[in-house]
Amino acid sequence: GAILINANGERLMARSAPTLKDLAPRDFISRCMDQEIKEGRGCGPNKDYVLLKLDHLGADTIMKRLPSVFEIGHNFANVDITKEPIPVVPTIHYQMGGIPTNIHGQVVVPNGDVHNQIVNGLYAVGECSCVSVHGANRLGTNSLLDLLVFGRAAGNHIVQFNEKNKEHKPLPKDAANRSLERLARLDDATDGEYAQDVANDLRAAMQMHAGVFRTQKSLDEGIVKIAGLRKRVNNINLKDKSKVFNTARIEALEVENLIEAAEATIVSAAARKESRGAHSVNDYSDSAEFPNGRNDKEWHKHTLWHSEGNRLSYKPVQMKPLTVDSVPLKVRTF
Known part of the structure; x- marks a missing residue:
């Protein structure tokens, strides 16, 4: 398959994961890519990306089996992947949290001592939901299985x-x-910021403070930045206030949604004093007591973020599957 190379032409995953190499889990590969860039082995004039090399597969194989990748390389990077590598950087790919649901897609909420009270008539499936089959690190292609299995379960x-x-x-x-x-506020505003200016600053803040490599300091600083951006979201102005096919209005509403998702993510992450799956915090690294930085004694639980008061609560992880035997937890090695 494809291989990642750095500015020195080295196959970086052969050094970082000698057994699985470029087939290692995506969160681990993302951190390795980020580390290569931060340690000065990135490519390009700014040394801010690595290269994904596919030309060794041959043009016939690429056009037959990877036509969509060829199209993406051509359209977004102006690269012919049968001859040249693609510049790539790690970024957000999937939201593993979401609206809590049960196996039927029914939304559940905490209510006193009851952790999963059903909200009758309200369902969520796919990436917006969290039935929690992915844990803290989704495996490749499992998002499609999630959609098919729980989409069908919810429909039934x-x-x-x-x-x-x-x-x-x-x-x-x-x-x-x-x-x-929400609509009236945008219609009534006479001055303020352009929605995409706020959205771009939000993306940059989350990439810097809640990216693939995290520190407790960066997370704590990120909370302050996101709080400042929330104030700016409330000051978005629409120059075009037309009612029909107004994409600027949609963008403004989406930024309001994004700031809530960002706040939930970074506040929850900063409170979790460990590393777990894709939540990799340098302060909580591998040790004999905490393999891969994971602290099951204190943090083997789900985090629930509440928009009212920007507060957190927790509920236990269901470790007993309903239809199959439980799989014991193991330390990941590559």
């Missing part, structure tokens, strides 16, 4: 639920108020 459950519950509960009179208030 909705049919069964509706057969038993023929009538809807009446909606509260103020059900649409929050959404209408």
